Amino acid sequence: xxxxxxxxxxxxxxxNNLILGQGLGELxxxxxxxxxxxxxxxxxxxxxxxxxxxxxxxxxxxAIHKTxxxxxxxxxxxxYKNVLLVEQPNTHFGYVIARxxxxxxxxxxxxxxxxHSKDETLSAxxxxxxxxxxxxxxxxxxxxxxxGDGTEESNQKMQEAIDGLWQYTNELFEMTEADEIALKAGxxxxxxxxxEAYYKEVSEVLKEATLTIPENPYFQKGGKQGxxxxxxxxxxxxxxxxxxxYPNMTW
Amino acid sequence: MSEKEIKNLEQIxxxxxxxxxxxxxKDWMPEKYRQTHIRQISQHAHSEIVGMLPEGNWxxxxxxxxxxxxxxxxxxxxxxxxxxxxxxxxxxxVSRDELYExxxxxxxxxxxxxxxxxxxxxxxxxxxxxxxxxAIINQVPLCNTxxxxxxxxxxxxxxxxxxxxxxxxxxxLTLCRGTEEQKAMAQDALNRWWWPSxxxxxxxxxxxxxxxxxxxxKLKRKTNDELRQQFIDQTVxxxxxxGITVPDPDLKWNEETGHYDFGEIDWDEFWQxxxxxxPCNKERMKARVDAWENGAWVRDAAMAYAEKQQSKKVAxxx
Ligand SMILES: [Fe+2]
Ligand SMILES: [Fe+2]
Ligand SMILES: [Fe+2]
Numbered sequence: 001x002x003x004x005x006x007x008x009x010x011x012x013x014x015x016n017n018l019i020l021g022q023g024l025g026e027l028x029x030x031x032x033x034x035x036x037x038x039x040x041x042x043x044x045x046x047x048x049x050x051x052x053x054x055x056x057x058x059x060x061x062x063a064i065h066k067t068x069x070x071x072x073x074x075x076x077x078x079x080y081k082n083v084l085l086v087e088q089p090n091t092h093f094g095y096v097i098a099r100x101x102x103x104x105x106x107x108x109x110x111x112x113x114x115x116h117s118k119d120e121t122l123s124a125x126x127x128x129x130x131x132x133x134x135x136x137x138x139x140x141x142x143x144x145x146x147x148g149d150g151t152e153e154s155n156q157k158m159q160e161a162i163d164g165l166w167q168y169t170n171e172l173f174e175m176t177e178a179d180e181i182a183l184k185a186g187x188x189x190x191x192x193x194x195x196e197a198y199y200k201e202v203s204e205v206l207k208e209a210t211l212t213i214p215e216n217p218y219f220q221k222g223g224k225q226g227x228x229x230x231x232x233x234x235x236x237x238x239x240x241x242x243x244x245x246y247p248n249m250t251w
Numbered sequence: 252m253s254e255k256e257i258k259n260l261e262q263i264x265x266x267x268x269x270x271x272x273x274x275x276x277k278d279w280m281p282e283k284y285r286q287t288h289i290r291q292i293s294q295h296a297h298s299e300i301v302g303m304l305p306e307g308n309w310x311x312x313x314x315x316x317x318x319x320x321x322x323x324x325x326x327x328x329x330x331x332x333x334x335x336x337x338x339x340x341x342x343x344x345v346s347r348d349e350l351y352e353x354x355x356x357x358x359x360x361x362x363x364x365x366x367x368x369x370x371x372x373x374x375x376x377x378x379x380x381x382x383x384x385x386a387i388i389n390q391v392p393l394c395n396t397x398x399x400x401x402x403x404x405x406x407x408x409x410x411x412x413x414x415x416x417x418x419x420x421x422x423x424l425t426l427c428r429g430t431e432e433q434k435a436m437a438q439d440a441l442n443r444w445w446w447p448s449x450x451x452x453x454x455x456x457x458x459x460x461x462x463x464x465x466x467x468x469k470l471k472r473k474t475n476d477e478l479r480q481q482f483i484d485q486t487v488x489x490x491x492x493x494g495i496t497v498p499d500p501d502l503k504w505n506e507e508t509g510h511y512d513f514g515e516i517d518w519d520e521f522w523q524x525x526x527x528x529x530p531c532n533k534e535r536m537k538a539r540v541d542a543w544e545n546g547a548w549v550r551d552a553a554m555a556y557a558e559k560q561q562s563k564k565v566a567x568x569x
Contacts (some may be wrong), residue, residue, distance in 0.1 A: 025310040028326050030538065032546025034334050041327040055316070069315045093549045133255070149559065150552025157548065165399035179266045242314035243370055249429055251314035251372070251422075 001185040003093070006119070007061045008081070008178040011071070012224060014054030015082035016073060020103060020110040022235055039139060043100070046132040053125045061242055063153075066120035073243035077236055078226035081176075085168035087223070087232050091161070094147055098161035101140035104202050106172045108137045109194040141205050148209025155210060157174055162206065163214050170219035172198070261372060268468060276418050284468060288398050289343050290359075291470060296336035297361035297528050299329045301354075305369040310450035314372055321418060322375060328411045335407065339400035339469045353563035355525065357539050364451045366529030372432075373426055378421015381441075381448040381486065387412045388482045389452065392472035392543060414487035427493045434495070441490065442498045450521045451514075452479040458518070 001009075011182040024044035031037030055068035085103055092097050111133050111249045114126035173195040175183070182188025203213050222228065240251070252260075260279055267274065274280055303326045310326065313319035337347050353359035364382055370373065393405040397425065440469040442540060453475035465471040473481070483502075490497050501514030523529065 022311060025323055028310055028323060029300075029307035029330070032549035034300070034330050034337075035551070038330050038334070041323055041330070045320060045323055045327070045405065048316060048323070052316050054401070072316050074416070093546065095545055145555040146548070147552050150554075151548070153548050154552030154555075173336045236313040241312045246314075246430075248368045249314075249433060251318055251425060251429075 001119075001182060001187055003061045005059055005178050006187070008176075010054050010058040010061075010122075012176060012178055013059065013110075014051050016086050016103070016107075017047040017051040017054070019080070019082045019232075019235060020099070021045075021085065022239055023088075023090060024098070027144045035144045043139065044127075046136065048127065048128050050132070052211075053128070057125070061176075069243070073240050075230055080223075080226060080236070082204075082222040082223050083087040083114065083168065083171045084220055085165060085171065085177065086166060088233060089231055090200045091164075092157060094157040095160035095164065095171060097140055097143040097147060098158065098165050099115065100136065101174075101205075102165055102169055102202065103142050104133065104137040104238040105198055106142050106169075106194065108133045109143050109197055109239060110189055110191070111205055113194070115191040117188070121144075124241050142210070144185070144205055145209045148206070148211040158209070158217055159211050160189065162211055163201050163216075166214040166216060167218060169198075169202075171221040171223060174221055176224050181186050186207055225239070253481050258283065265467075268397045270341065271395075271396075271432070273402060276401045279567050283464075285343050285463070287468070287470065288401065289340055289345050291465075292340040292343075292398075292401055293345070293353065294335055294360050294362075295352045296333050296340060296350065297359055298365065299333035299336060301361045301365045301539060302382075303333075304535055304538050305365055305367070305531070308369050308376060309372060309375050312372070313375075318375075318422070323517050324417055325379070325418065328415065330410045332404075332411070333418040336401075339398075339404045342400050351543060355536070355543065357536070362451060362531060363521065363524040364447050366524050366532045366535060367443070367447055368531050371435040371436050371440060373423070374444065375439065376422030376426060377414050377440035377444040380489070381419070381444050383412050383415040383419060383450065384486060385448050385451045385482050387416060388478050388485070393470070395469060397469045420493075423493050427495060435528075437493065438495045441495050446497050446516065446520075447481070447524075449479055449516055450518075450524075452482060454521070455516075480510055480527045483513055487511055 019228050023038050023045045024047070027043070028037065028041050031040060031234060046095050049073070055071040056069050059065050062071070065074065078156060088095065090098055108130075109127045109137050111129050113129060117123045117124055117126065144158065147154040149155070173191045175191055179188055206213050219228075263280055264274075264278075264280060264284075272286075306322065306326050306329075310319065310322055313322050336388075337350060340350060350359070354361065365396060369378070387409060388406055390409050394409060395404055396402045396405065423437050423440075426433040443510045456476045458472045459475055466474075487497055487502065499514045501512065503512050524532065527533075
């Protein structure tokens, strides 16, 4: 597979981890109790760990971005390829859990397949990540059930979050040009094949959580093409602040 | 129990401490011992979780992925410290909710150092180096304190604090070996954090209310002034390695005493912050109260869900 295409393929995976981790990092110290605070921070740490492995590999393929930090910090907004779902804000704990769960189910299915990639590095990263991702899905899924089937208030809040974020789920399965090339090369994952299993699993858990599966047929997309929501600029302003203000320094 | 019996129990109790035996939660203990420990351990626990805030302030802006992950892990460690300490405190018959209530109402104190703002990345280095450094000096003696659960929590906490301290120093070292601008950032952080770090070791012995009793119960093994001297003697050479200057014109090695002499601490500032009027007291408290209040529906849901699951289990079994 040609280097630029592989580079883009990796960003399509890793940017999701970076931006989701960034959102969770913002919560550290502000959780509803210490135990959940610690657990969410663990997830953020896993996500950043995976991000670093992917970006270290990406940096080897790029002529412009020489280090993981160049890849993470020195791109323009349009060059970030994460899905819109992961850049949605921490509106309340229900949103945090819904965003996490809706991503985790996808991520688990994805990483499971990526383990069989012909690209040895990607396959190795996936093999290491699968345990972590499986834990994330269990954690967020358990919380979907707790909040959905907890109190009347928590049910309402969880439903609100699911309804609000549902429109971003479909983008997870959209195949980009890099996805197509990677798939043909035996390196990438066929995302459209994951879709059925995804909605089946999510629907079952929502049902168990006494939540209603949204019927809205309208979906948002654009993240994979670098066309983000208005939240993204602020996320990057924080993320890139040091690197942009003090360029070319070692930290 | 008669007064004589209590006297007797107290004597046995003090003798056990004298022999360096550990007091465990189920053992008889004087009420004053219990109350003093609840106060000190909860104050320590509160410091850990309020301490998450100034450093948490830089997680989204950490300058590299490695630093970001390390900072997240550090702040998470502090949450873990809070957790062990609240648990140790709960063994004395007080609930975590009560302890939070005391923090949120302002009845309980926490280390006043966390009421200072973190305004540059170098502050993250300075906190690790100085604040965790001072915390270690305070806490290492507590690994041998008389109350078992506290002593055991401290062993674990101290290990992690010394890792934090080295990590903080390493952030400073990287800055000091970097560009002029980075070195200036490190110097500025030292200027702002030096004096509050000295204050962290507590008021001077003359002004300290609890010292004598605390020494007897091994809640303290050295006085505040001794600890402060130890901190200064240990830290000044580290500043020399970094090549930055401790902001104290009176600081001077004293050949005779084998210690550094140092300048006057501004105790008015200390008491102002302790009394709630430091630069960030209100923000810190608001952040804690908000997290707690905004989390109420989540905790309620978890409880309600657990109850439902429990009654389902019971229904199945019967
Ligand atoms: Fe501490
Ligand atoms: Fe700590
Ligand atoms: Fe620490």
